[in-house]
Amino acid sequence: MSSAIDAPSESAPNSKDRGLGVLEGLDLYRRLIGAQIRSLMQYRISFAFDFISTGLITLVECAAVAIVFQRFDSLGCWSLGEVALLYGTVTVAFKTMEMLFVGFDPSGFGESVRLGGFDRIMLLPAGLTLQVLGSRFALHRIGALYIIGSTITFWTIDSIEAINIFTYGGQEMMSVPMHIYHPLMRRFFTFVVPGVFLNYAPVVHLLGREDQIGLGPTAPYLAPFVGLIAMIGALAFWRFGVRHYQSTGT
Amino acid sequence: MRLFWEIARREFRRHITYRAAALAGLATNFFFGLLRAAVLLAFFGTSAEVAGYSVQDAVTFTGLSQAVIGPLNLFSWTDVGRAIYSGEVASDLLKPMDYQGFWMARDAGRALTQLLWRGVTIMIAYALVFDIVVPTTAGRWAAFVVAVVLAWLVSFAWRFLVNLSAFWSPDARGIIRFAFILSWFASGFLMPLRFFPDWVVRLCELTPFPHTVNTIVEVYLGLISGTDVIWALLAQAFWAVALLAAGRLVLKAGEKRLVVLGG
Numbered sequence: 221m222s223s224a225i226d227a228p229s230e231s232a233p234n235s236k237d238r239g240l241g242v243l244e245g246l247d248l249y250r251r252l253i254g255a256q257i258r259s260l261m262q263y264r265i266s267f268a269f270d271f272i273s274t275g276l277i278t279l280v281e282c283a284a285v286a287i288v289f290q291r292f293d294s295l296g297c298w299s300l301g302e303v304a305l306l307y308g309t310v311t312v313a314f315k316t317m318e319m320l321f322v323g324f325d326p327s328g329f330g331e332s333v334r335l336g337g338f339d340r341i342m343l344l345p346a347g348l349t350l351q352v353l354g355s356r357f358a359l360h361r362i363g364a365l366y367i368i369g370s371t372i373t374f375w376t377i378d379s380i381e382a383i384n385i386f387t388y389g390g391q392e393m394m395s396v397p398m399h400i401y402h403p404l405m406r407r408f409f410t411f412v413v414p415g416v417f418l419n420y421a422p423v424v425h426l427l428g429r430e431d432q433i434g435l436g437p438t439a440p441y442l443a444p445f446v447g448l449i450a451m452i453g454a455l456a457f458w459r460f461g462v463r464h465y466q467s468t469g470t
Numbered sequence: 471m472r473l474f475w476e477i478a479r480r481e482f483r484r485h486i487t488y489r490a491a492a493l494a495g496l497a498t499n500f501f502f503g504l505l506r507a508a509v510l511l512a513f514f515g516t517s518a519e520v521a522g523y524s525v526q527d528a529v530t531f532t533g534l535s536q537a538v539i540g541p542l543n544l545f546s547w548t549d550v551g552r553a554i555y556s557g558e559v560a561s562d563l564l565k566p567m568d569y570q571g572f573w574m575a576r577d578a579g580r581a582l583t584q585l586l587w588r589g590v591t592i593m594i595a596y597a598l599v600f601d602i603v604v605p606t607t608a609g610r611w612a613a614f615v616v617a618v619v620l621a622w623l624v625s626f627a628w629r630f631l632v633n634l635s636a637f638w639s640p641d642a643r644g645i646i647r648f649a650f651i652l653s654w655f656a657s658g659f660l661m662p663l664r665f666f667p668d669w670v671v672r673l674c675e676l677t678p679f680p681h682t683v684n685t686i687v688e689v690y691l692g693l694i695s696g697t698d699v700i701w702a703l704l705a706q707a708f709w710a711v712a713l714l715a716a717g718r719l720v721l722k723a724g725e726k727r728l729v730v731l732g733g
Contacts, residue, residue, distance in 0.1 A: 269644025276651050284660040288513065291520055291665050294590065296512035389498075392505050400512035 226295040240443065278311060296400040298316040300426055303396055310420040390415045406433060414446045473567055474575035481579025492587040495540065499588060500595050503536035507600065521664040527691050528662075530603040533596035534687050535659050540584030541618070542682055543624040546650055547572070548725060550633035551642045554724075570630060570717055577626045583647060587619075590660060592609065603691055613699050617689040620706035621682040627713030628653075628678050637724030651679070658684030664693070678709040 262269055277429040282304070289300045298306075393401065393409055401409075409415045417439060424431055425440035510528040513522060523531070539545065550573055553559045563569055596602050605611050632649045636642035654660050657679035665670050674680050685702050688694045694702055 258556075265641050266644060269641050269647070273644060273647045276648065280651055280655045281660065284655055287667065287670060288661050288665045292513040292515070292517070294515070295509070296515070312594060383697065389501055389505065392502065396509055396512070401508045405508070 274315075282307065296397050298397045302423075302429075305427070306397065306419060306423050307395045309342045309423060310391055313418065314391045349455070394419050397432075410435075414450065417446045474571050477572065477575040478579040478582075481576045482582050483579075485580050485583035486587070492583075496588050496591055496595075499536045499539055500592055503532050503592065504599075506532040506536070521662075522693055523662060523664060523691075526601060526603055527693070529600045530596075530663055531687055533593055533600070533602055534690055535683055537589040537596075538591040538618075538621070538683060538686060540588035541581045542622060543577075543581070543584075543629065544586070544650075544654070544657075545646070545682070547629045548633060548643060548646055549576075550630060551636035551646060554633075554636035554642075554728075560728065563728075564594060570721060572713070573630060574626055577629075578622075581622050581626075596659065605690060605692065613703065614686070614690050616703055617686050617706065620703060620710055621686050623710040624678050624681050624713065625704055627710055627717055631713055631717045634720045634724050637727050642644060653679045653682075656680060657682045658687065662687065679704060681709050683707045 223352070228240070234420050247442075285303070286300060289295070289303075295303050390409060398406060398416055406416065410417075416433075416435065421431075421435050421439035422443060431439070507529050511525065514525050514528060518524060520528075529540060550559075553562070558571075562572065593602075597604070605614060628649070632646050633642070635645045635698075639645060656674040656677050658674075663674060663680060663684045666674070671680075681702075685706055689699060689702065
C-alpha cells in the first residue's frame with residue numbers, strides 16, 4: 221500500500237484538490253447516499269425493526285425519567301417539561317449527526333481499517349472524506365467527535381470504547397440541566413468537548429431561566445461557532461491521520 | 471462437566487488478556503455512573519429518603535448497576551444468533567456435547583472476567599469518590615454473592631433463548647435488540663424499580679428482568695431482609711430453571727429446522 225500513500229491525492233484528501241468541484245462533490249454524495257438508502261430499503265422488515273427499536277430506546281429512556289418525576293418534584297429545580305426540552309433538543313441533534321456521519325462511526329470505520337476496506341477507498345478517484353461520509357447512511361439513527369474517533373483507529377486499529385464517553389456520554393450529559401453536575405465535569409464539557417453551548421445555554425435562554433453556571437450573556441449564541449471550530453479541528457486531525465496512515469496489510 | 475470447566479477456563483483466559491479494552495470499558499462504565507449519580511442526586515435535592523432509598527443508597531445503586539453491565543452483558547449479546555446465521559452452529563451441534571451447556575460455560579468464563587475487571591474495580595473506584603453503602607454482615611454478603619450468580623444464570627438463560635430466534639427469523643437481530651431494550655427498563659437498570667408506581671412494577675414482574683439487576687441491588691443495599699431475601703433468591707432460581715428449560719425445548723425445535731448449505 222505504500223505506493224498509494226505516496227500518490228499526490230492522498231496528501232490532499234478533499235474533493236476540491238482531486239479536481240472535483242463543490243457541485244460535483246455534492247452530486248457524488250447524493251448518489252452514494254441514494255445507493256445506501258436503496259440498499260436499506262431492500263430489507264424492509266429489518267429496516268422496520270431498526271426503526272421501531274430506535275424509537276423504543278428513546279421511549280424507554282424517557283419513560284424511566286418521566287415516571288420517576290412522579291416520585292420527585294423536580295430535577296435540580298427543573299420541571300419535567302423543561303428537562304424534556306433539553307432531552308428533545310439533544311436527541312434530535314445527536315440522531316441527525318449520527319445519520320449524516322455514521323460513515324465515520326468509529327466502530328464501523330475501525331473495521332474497514334482493520335479489514336483493508338479503507339485501502340480500497342483510497343484508490344478510487346474521489347475525495348476520501350466524501351467517500352467515507354457517503355459510505356454509510358443511517359436513516360434511523362456530533363460529527364466532529366466521530367471523525368476524531370475514527371481517525372484514532374488509524375493508530376489503534378481497533379475501535380476504542382472510551383470514545384463513547386465523549387459521544388454518548390456527551391449526549392447523556394446534555395439531556396439534563398448542566399448545573400447538577402460537579403464543576404469538574406462541567407468544565408470538561410465546556411472546554412474539552414464544548415457540549416454545554418449546544419443545548420443547555422440556548423435552552424436556558426429560551427426558557428428565560430437564570431444562568432446558574434455563569435456562562436455569560438453570549439453563550440446562547442455560540443453554538444454555531446463552537447461547532448464550526450470543532451469541525452475544522454476534527455477535519456485537520458483526520459487529514460493528519462490519513463497522511464500518516466499505514467495500512468494494516470490486510 | 472470437565473469439558474465445560476475447561477471451556478469456561480479458556481474463555482476466562484482469553485478475555486482476561488484484553489487489558490486495554492477492559493480499561494476503556496471500565497472508564498466508560500465509570501464515567502456514565504458519575505453522570506447517573508449526578509442525576510439521582512439532583513432528583514433527591516434536599517430529601518433524605520425516597521421510596522426506601524436514602525441518598526447513599528441511590529448513589530450506590532448507580533455504581534452497582536454500572537458494575538453489572540459487563541458480567542450480565544446488559545447491552546447486547548448476539549453470539550448464538552450469529553453462530554446460527556453463519557452455519558457455525560452445525561459443526562458445534564455435531565460435537566458430542568450439550569450446546570446450551572457449551573454456551574453457558576463460555577458465558578461463565580466471560581462473565582467472571584468482566585466481574586473482576588469491571589465489576590469489582592468500578593465498585594472500588596466508586597468507594598474512592600463517593601460514600602457508598604457496604605454490607606456489614608456476612609449473611610448479606612453471602613446472599614449478595616448468590617444473587618449475583620443467579621442473576622447471571624437468569625440473564626444467560628433469556629439471552630440464549632432470544633438468540634435462538636435466529637433459527638426462524640432472518641431478522642433475529644431486531645428481536646434480540648427489542649428484548650435488550652425492554653430489559654434496561656424492566657430490570658431496574660435505568661432507574662430503581664421502587665421509584666416506579668406499583669402497577670408498572672407489577673408489569674415488569676411478569677418478565678424475568680427484575681430478577682437480574684433489581685434483585686442484586688435490593689439484596690446488596692439491604693432493602694429486603696430476612697425471609698424476603700430467601701424468597702427473592704428462590705424467585706431467581708425459578709426463573710433460571712424455567713428459562714433454561716425453555717431454551718432447551720426451543721433449541722430442540724430449532725435443530726429440526728436447521729438447514730445448512732454446504733460449500
